[in-house]
Amino acid sequence: xxxxxxxxxHITVSxxxxxxxxxxxxxxxxxxxxxxxxxxxxxxxxxxxxxSGDTLVQGIKGFEAEFKRSQSSFNLxxxxxxxSDAAEYFCAVGARTNAGKSxxxxxxxxxxxx
Amino acid sequence: xxxxxQTPKYLVTQMGNDKSIKCEQNLGHDTMYWYKQDSKKxxxxxxxxNNKELIINETVPNRFSPKSPDKAHLNLHIxxxxxxxxxxxxxxxSPAGTGTSYEQYFGPGTRLxxx
Numbered sequence: 001x002x003x004x005x006x007x008x009x010h011i012t013v014s015x016x017x018x019x020x021x022x023x024x025x026x027x028x029x030x031x032x033x034x035x036x037x038x039x040x041x042x043x044x045x046x047x048x049x050x051x052s053g054d055t056l057v058q059g060i061k062g063f064e065a066e067f068k069r070s071q072s073s074f075n076l077x078x079x080x081x082x083x084s085d086a087a088e089y090f091c092a093v094g095a096r097t098n099a100g101k102s103x104x105x106x107x108x109x110x111x112x113x114x
Numbered sequence: 115x116x117x118x119x120q121t122p123k124y125l126v127t128q129m130g131n132d133k134s135i136k137c138e139q140n141l142g143h144d145t146m147y148w149y150k151q152d153s154k155k156x157x158x159x160x161x162x163x164n165n166k167e168l169i170i171n172e173t174v175p176n177r178f179s180p181k182s183p184d185k186a187h188l189n190l191h192i193x194x195x196x197x198x199x200x201x202x203x204x205x206x207x208s209p210a211g212t213g214t215s216y217e218q219y220f221g222p223g224t225r226l227x228x229x
Contacts, residue, residue, distance in 0.1 A: 032216050034217055034218075036218075036220075038155075041223075042222060042223075043118075043204055043220035043221050043222045043223050044157075044204070044206075044218075044220040045220070046217050046218070046219070049216075049217050051215075051216075088155055090157065094210075094216045094217075095216075096216065099145065099162045099164060099169040099170050099210065100145055100162075100208045100210020100216040100218070101159065101162060101170055102159075102216070102218060103159075104157045106154075106155075106156055107155050107156070107157075109155075
């Protein structure tokens with residue numbers, strides 16, 4: 001069974017500081033990995049995805065993530081956080097089936113201090 | 115044009131009532147989902163349809179019945195609503211059925227409040 005752990009429930013960073021959100025996964029085969037962002041009152045939006053190839057993937061809004069198979073991790077990073085990045089962030093691991101079932105982590109709430 | 119739309123956005127109803135939520139996607143995807151997000155923001159998959167066929171049916175009370183009239187629409191009907199059904203319900207779609215890509219595109223959510 002696939003599972004995702006986001007160890008940090010809540011992270012606070014100052015505007016302009018760097019950010020790293022942690023994600024660890026469990027999956028029996030090569031995983032599909034995703035990061036989604038949810039702004040207050042909104043649906044989830046895909047930030048980036050990893051399917052294969054280059055282990056450093058670039059996403060929207062200046063985010064990137066690195067897949068580390070040896071550590072079963074897919075951490076999300078951003079070099080300089082903006083106030084508008086305050087949101088809920090979800091890591092997900094997906095299955096390569098018709099259902100494309102994704103299992104989501106419990107989320108990390110990001111607060112940005114001025 | 116909104117890629118994945120849901121109606122209504124808010125739904126307030128009393129216990130015991132029956133209600134429906136509608137979802138439509140114009141992305142041409144074969145696969146659609148219903149998720150429930152509780153007050154702690156935990157996201158749990160309920161159902162998945164691929165080209166109108168039920169693929170995933172998680173442990174959901176049978177008061178919840180999804181219906182997919184065509185691959186662009188996935189509706190959720192809930193009978194005999196209970197207080198614990200209060201949550202935000204998200205519809206999503208994915209090109210997963212094509213075997214080429216598996217990310218999901220979410221609707222804006224329907225906030226259901228049962229009083």
